[in-house]
Amino acid sequence: MQDNPAPTLSVIIPCYNEGENVPLLFGRLLPVLAGLDVSFEVICVNDGSRDDTLDRLLEVQTGEPRLRVIDLSRNFGKERALSAGLLHSRGQAVVPMDADLQHPPEAIADMLAKWREGWDVVFARRDARVGQGVSERLFAKGFYWVFDHLSDVKLPREVGDFRLMDRKVVDTVNRMPERSRFMKGIFAWVGYRHAEIVYRQGERAAGTTKFNSLKLLRFAFDGLTSFSNFPLRVWGGIGAAISSLAFLYIVIRIIRTIFWGVDVPGYESILVSVLFLGGMQLLTLGIIGDYVGRVFDEVKGRPLFIIRKLYEPGGE
Known part of the structure; x- marks a missing residue:
């Protein structure tokens, strides 16, 4: 492998x-x-597939010497599989792309043309979301809005x-060792001069998407906590506001007792206060726990x- 000259393009x-x-x-x-x-060269990363993906990739490799196949020991997730390919x-x-043909290969020519003009990164911007419902599109818009307002990375x-990324951009990404691999954020964080092209997203060729609503929500939260500590900082402000209201309520109760004596309050207010504050504390601990878990990883x-x-071309 090392004796072969480096190709111009890696997919x-x-x-x-x-x-x-496949x-x-x-x-x-x-x-x-x-x-x-x-x-x-084409690098396919088999991310612990349970079907015949690996066999089909090796079948293609027998007739295509420029295909390299990386077989991971289990399913590590798309972000880490992509990291393996970049490395x-x-x-x-x-050029990273999906296997379902929603990313049209024909757009690679336009990206190469921009790269030859001297751009370090060439974004491929979809003109519309294909195969997604209204709720998924609203979720995507909401995620971008929240990410833009809570993170320093846009x-x-x-x-x-x-x-498309130039070699120096890929080398920079490969030097980033963090375990939480929100690749869209990492690609944006490294910067460099960028241009863009617009493409029409295709329908999924076969099979079904691997992301459901719960996975998308978790993915979005991972992306936000990877590039922003706002979820940590916001609870300090919420805690201060609640403490101020509690102090104000104490003052009101003292004044009420001085002028009107002691009454017997109902248990509803106590129950509501305890449940509200307990829920806030558990929510805060959950967010802190997520950050602590990242540190642990x-x-x-x-x-x-x-x-x-x-699996290298010409190998076993």
């Missing part, structure tokens, strides 16, 4: 249970790459992992992923 494709999509993907991707008149990429320009709107220093086997 990285994380795969999890994408067996149906022949469709390469039937469309390889002709596009062959027409670009640049040397290239093993050798191209001067690197995410480009309607831009996913599909983009970082301190352990476990690897981001484990490679079961690296």
Whole structure:
């Protein structure tokens, strides 16, 4: 591998249970790459798939010497699978994309053209969200709004992992060791000069999405807590406000007792106060616990992923 010259372009494709999509993907991707008149490699990361994804990738590799397959020991998640692909990429320009053909391979030519103009990063911005309902689109808009207002890092709107990055950008990302891999935030955090193209997102070629509403919500919360400590700081302000109201209530009760004597209050107010404050404390502890858990993961220093086997062209 090391004796071969580095290609101009690396295409990285994380795969999890994408067996149906593999022949469709390469039937469309390889002709596009062959027409670009640049040397290239395709790196597919099998993220612990439970179907025949690995077998189909190795079948394609028998006829395509520029395909490299990384087989992870289990499912580590798309963000870490993408990190594995970036770490093993050798191209001067690197393009991550999905295996379901929602990212059209034809857009790579436009990104390469911008890269040759001298841009370090070329965003691929979707013109519309395809295959998503109203609730999912509203959730996405809400997430971007919250992230922009609570984080110092601004995410480009309607831009996913599909983009082109220069070699120096990829090297910078690879030097970031954090275990919480919110790649859209990491890509935005490193900066560099960027341009963008607009593409039309396609329908998923086959299979179903691996993200449900709960996973998307957790993913969004991970992204926010990875790039903002506002959820920690906001509870200080909420605590101060509640303490001020409680102090004001104490003053009112003292004045009431001095002028009107002692009455017998109902238990409802006590019950409401205890439940409200207890719930606030548990919520606060949950958010603090999430940050502490991240610190715990970082301190352990476990690897981001484990490679079961690296299938190089011409190998076993």
